[in-house]
Amino acid sequence: MQQRTTVVERFSTFIQFAEDRFDRWIRDLRLHQGMKKQLAQGENAAQLDGFWTLYWYKLWHSKGHDRAAAHLSAYLQEPCYWAAQSITQRFTNVPWTLADGFQSSIAYTDRILKGYRPDYGSDLKAYARTAFSNLMRDQLRQQQDIHICSDWGLLRRLSQAQLQRSLEAAGFPKTEPHILVWQCFKAIYIPDPQRTVRTLPPPSLEQFAQMTERYNQLRLQLSPPLPQLEVEALVDHLHAAIQAVRTYLTPAFTSLDQPQFAPDSKPPLADLSCDDTPMDLLLAAEAHAEQQQRIQQIEAVLKAAIAQLSPADHRLLQLYYQQTLTQTAIAQELQIQQYQVSRQLSRVRQRLLGAVARWSQETLHISVDSAVLKSMSDVIHEWLQQHYQLQVEGRDERGV
Structure with missing residues (x-):
């Protein structure tokens, strides 16, 4: 799959499939022009993905802004694609093709955004990939029940x-x-x-x-x-x-290759305003800087908590998050029962959750209730996936 190299592309292009394979990126002209105009108003921070994900998310969350939703949908094309590829490769008996899985899941972008919690330092791309994967698994379980x-x-x-x-x-x-x-x-x-x-x-x-x-x-x-x-x-x-x-x-799928609009029709985004004030961009930059600082603090807390784990717990996390083995495969590797793997993973994650919750109470003065703990648990799961995947990629680059 060809990677998008600029922030304008990442927030204004959409995947087109051909015979169940990635074909190319399709540019939405209105979104593309809007992003270029926004970048012209910003400074260095405006070149960062994190700045724009937070900017568009806050605009979408506070005002239900259609253009913000469109930009975020464009940005989430890649995590949805990789989640669909992982599911279809890992579960070879699924009734979906890669394009089917992608198309059925990207339609739930609003649901993904509603579950996103940037206040806890969560990265949208990492969160979305996990959320899209979970959504596909739920859909597959439901469809399997229906088909049988x-x-x-x-x-x-x-x-x-x-x-x-x-x-x-x-x-x-x-x-x-x-x-x-x-x-x-x-x-x-x-x-x-x-x-x-x-x-x-x-x-x-x-x-x-x-x-x-x-x-x-x-x-x-x-x-x-x-x-x-x-x-x-x-x-x-x-x-x-x-x-x-x-x-x-079990809805039928319409090909992603079908044109969205007639050649002489006007795109629905054409009537949306692109004007945001410099103050909006300044406030977004401050919010992005605050989020980045919080991410670094939470990462430090998690790394310190992981360093205190036993070698057996380290091994368990590596098998699950780094090698992406199933619990059944881990049980075979460690010569234990599958339910023991589930319990041990839950215990380790609870220990990490406790460390982040204590830090949040002491540093951010957040009142920790069940909803907050659930959000924190999701953030930790995302972070562990990203943390161990970066270790794999780092070894690949060094050739070791």
């Missing part, structure tokens, strides 16, 4: 909220009849507990008739009453619900 279920097993596992969202996404003008049909299905179709959701057979004709009878009784209790259904219509409602759910939970 029979149609009737899927309806049994479904929640009403999921069905409601699926029907709305499919464009059903009225969802009440389908939801009542599904409730009748759940009440009548009680499968054999020995059967798994993967292999649940269709209901019998007698069960379909019982569902229809139940539906026609319950529909009268609603105001206004729902239309009466025959057995065939009830079965059609169930099949329509199954199709809507599968489409919603």
Whole structure:
């Protein structure tokens, strides 16, 4: 993958795929011109990625600025790409291609930004790569569960909220009849507990008739009453619900090579203002300097805490973060059980978390509650990934 070499490119270009491989960077002209104009107003700090990630993040966070979101989406192209590549290479049986994984995840950029906490010294690129990876794993687990279920097993596992969202996404003008049909299905179709959701057979004709009878009784209790259904219509409602759910939970992908706009159309960003005052840039520079200082302080705390770990704990962190082995592979390497690896990793991370929490209380006077601890834990996980990966890259450059 070709690296973007300038800050203007990193905040104004987007990946184009060709046959599931990186093809080239596509420039968004409006973003490109906007970044060049911003750089012309700034000074040395404005040449740094960290300055602009913090600048655009604060603008997005405080004002919901569309242009800031677009710049951040451009910047996060690379961490999303590397996360997708890691997932598709590591899990060879996934139903995604690299382009599929990238496209399905970059759409959740807003969710990634909402979880980002720059106040704790977190690097956006490192955080995003971890967050995109976790998002893809969650999506894969969900899709795997869906793919292995029979149609009737899927309806049994479904929640009403999921069905409601699926029907709305499919464009059903009225969802009440389908939801009542599904409730009748759940009440009548009680499968054999020995059967798994993967292999649940269709209901019998007698069960379909019982569902229809139940539906026609319950529909009268609603105001206004729902239309009466025959057995065939009830079965059609169930099949329509199954199709809507599968489409919603495992959406189809549209090729990234499709043009976003017609040749003669006006880009949606064209009407957005690019003017920011010098005071905005000055405040952003001060915030960036403060964040960099905090990052250095947290790094010092973590490095000191790691130096106090036992050789066994050092080895565990190297296997997990440096060699990126799975917990199962680590268990085989250390000749212990997988649950022991999980417990030991949790214990080591808790020890590092305690060191950062104490420093935060004593130095920053932060009140440490569960939400703060969760954010700190995420930051430590990101930092460990980056710290050990830099060690690998440093050895590669030296040839040792």
